[in-house]
Amino acid sequence: MADVDERVPVRRVLGLAVPALGVLAAEPLYALVDTAFVGHLGAVPLAGLALGSTLFVLVSSQLTFLSYGTTARTARLHGAGRRADAVEEGVQATWLGFGVGVVLSLLVQLVAVPVTELLAGEGPIATAAASWMRIALLGAPMVLVTMAGNGWMRGVQDTRRPLYFILAGNALSALLCPLFIYTLEWGLEGSAVANVCGQTLAAALFVRALVVEKVALKPRPSLIRAQLGLGRDLVLRTAAFQACFLSATSVAARMGADSVAAHQIVWQLWMFLSLVLDSLAIAAQALIGAALGRGSAPAAKAVARQISWYGLYFGILLGVGFAALAGVLPAVFTSDEAVLGTVPQAWWFFVALQPIAGVVFALDGVLLGAGDAAYLRTTTLLGAIVGYLPLIWLSLAFGWGLSGIWTGLALFMLARMAAVLLRARSGRWAVTGLQTVSA
Template sequence: MVNSVDERVPPRKVLGLAVPALGVLAAEPLYVLVDTAVVGHLGALPLAGLALGGVLLSQISSQLTFLSYGTTSRTARLHGAGRRAEAVSEGVQATWLAMAVGLILLVAGQLLAGPLARMLSGDDEITGAAVSWLRIALFGAPLILITMAGNGWMRGVQDASRPLRYVLAGNGISAVLCPVLVYAAGWGLEGSAVANVVAQVISAALFVRALVRERVPLRPRPAVMRAQLGLGRDLVLRSLAFQACFVSAAAVAARTSTEAVGAHQIVLQLWTLLALVLDSVAIAAQSLVGAALGAGSARRALGVAGQITRYGLVFGCVLCALFAAVSQVLPHAFTSDPGVLGEIPHAWWFFVALQPIAGVVFALDGVLLGAGDAAFLRTATLASAAIGFLPLIWASLGFGWGLAGIWTGLSLFMVLRLAAVLVRWRSGKWAVVGAVRA
């Protein structure tokens, strides 16, 4: 393997990309917390409607991440090759694609909102509340995707500050507007949905304005969109594997006991939060690795990959030590139920021990995504899910292993992914130079 000692980038450059990316990643969960707090005071039924509608709407962003991650990969290569106009044009095509897919989802969502909500809730009142919220919030679907595409191309040209400003502007104004519409205007749960759409309108408009100001051709180019969809196919399949695993884990936890599902939810939300922290480093890796390969320097890409991997390991170890230290205190901030508190340790120590592994896996995911190696990541994730996570989850149900079995499955899933990305990284086969990956 090529010696990459001298190919590192300044840590400040990595942080300059990672910290704003973390802000963008955290903005939506924080807004959801505000929205939940506002609607929660309306009563249990509106809160249940928001929860169910929110789950359905969130599937759009979770399944279509290729509009951000895939666009970053393609844009970063062109940016590294010194072809900024073409790099920004990738953002134009991703935005057209976002609008087309978003309109399809809007129409399909209006038709399927009722059946889907009814299938998930089984309660007519909750279904009615969820559908009422969702049918309004779905008008933001094309705008959510435009924002994702905007994040993608701006990260690719290593402009991390504007996406943060745009997302915070939308969510910040909406957070202020939400209680006004819900309480002062008397719109109730529907006011929350309108505020959600307002947030998406503001953020999407700012990203579109940024594209127009770049003065690049704005016409659709079907060939480029087809290439983006090819990369998107692999990332969607990868996302579906994650969804299958985590939905199965929730289902098995729910069938174990009420206390087990409560404990699983608490630890899983902490896992998701820390994944955002570690994923911000992966986003920096995407931009830097893609740019290095676009500039024709496999040596620099290898050096950045090693550097980012070490950062991920260090961050993971720090998080491991931190959450081990607060193991007796932090769970009490989420619940006072003795049954739930008794179940939490069965998942907690898996969650803690996995942080260093997650740090490396997420970092190398970012490296390989930046290189456009999505097909390998798709196959590795599907195989790890099929061999590790899913069999152990369902075995936990059959043999009564509870949370320990579920989180053993997650641990095996992560270990298998770690082995796969480490082998791929060390092989160097992902470091294909050029402005466009063949």
């Protein structure tokens, strides 16, 4: 048993988690601003933005290992007192992100039209989306450099500067959006150009942060290969999430407009609260990696217990709060009586799952901080294949409605909670030193 002295002060946890939440929330908040500007151009540009930005997010979300994997590797080195080596992990992640981003940018120039036409059919919406994507994906190298920057800076327990860098980039985009869209009359394409400008500023600030550290800036293939190994597991894990989430939306849409609208309302709230809880997981990653890097498994286990309880308390608080808002909050999103009548089919699952999500997200952060990505990959894939996906499609076949879809999510979350609790209790993840745990 670790003693009480190895607990981390609450202020330190919040000092890491709150700025991280700001970074996580900045992008969806900017997307709302972008949508507001484009929305005044008409239905077709707005639909084109919706389709293009959805594809953009789908692609970029598959590459979050540049943040989470880099945090795990960097935090261990930071905990061992090897800051220069920790920062060099950030250098290699930055090279990797830039290289992958360049490939993505070139690929999109070739496939933008067929992909958008596959999803939306031939016509003005697909044309608008393809035009937006071709410009917006020029910013892919900068987006991935920013992910890598977030990763290494979280690893050295600096979450404040990334918040400032992201806010600076988003502020520039927000200022340029109306200028490019309306004043210069570039329309929807102006939105994409503004995005790229903001992403370039943010990436430049992260690169500058590397340069002032005075470490070697040359690419090291051996480190990049090691990062790709961890990244493979995280990409597969993210793919499982995406398959489930897209299937849920697709099935809800086949159930009718009322069902998909109700699902969208509750789902967006679920995703927003996931960001809130994920900020605690980011704090856990940095603290766990540092404890293991300095060779203290007892301290890491103490942090794991502490963060798990915080996640549970936070989840209970969110669940109680949104239970109290059940009669008023959905009406903020729609006045359609049929949709409001359908919302409760998902709402009470959403409320009841918050404490479970709090524990799962906290322990995800613990295991990611330990570099235990292979275990998370395997258990997430099993939970998706055995629990969530079958319930989603059975709900369509047997007419179970949103209750069936959200029952699938509940089984998925319960399976994930069981898996991370068992792993946490086993202690097999608490491998000290500079090597992360292997599956």
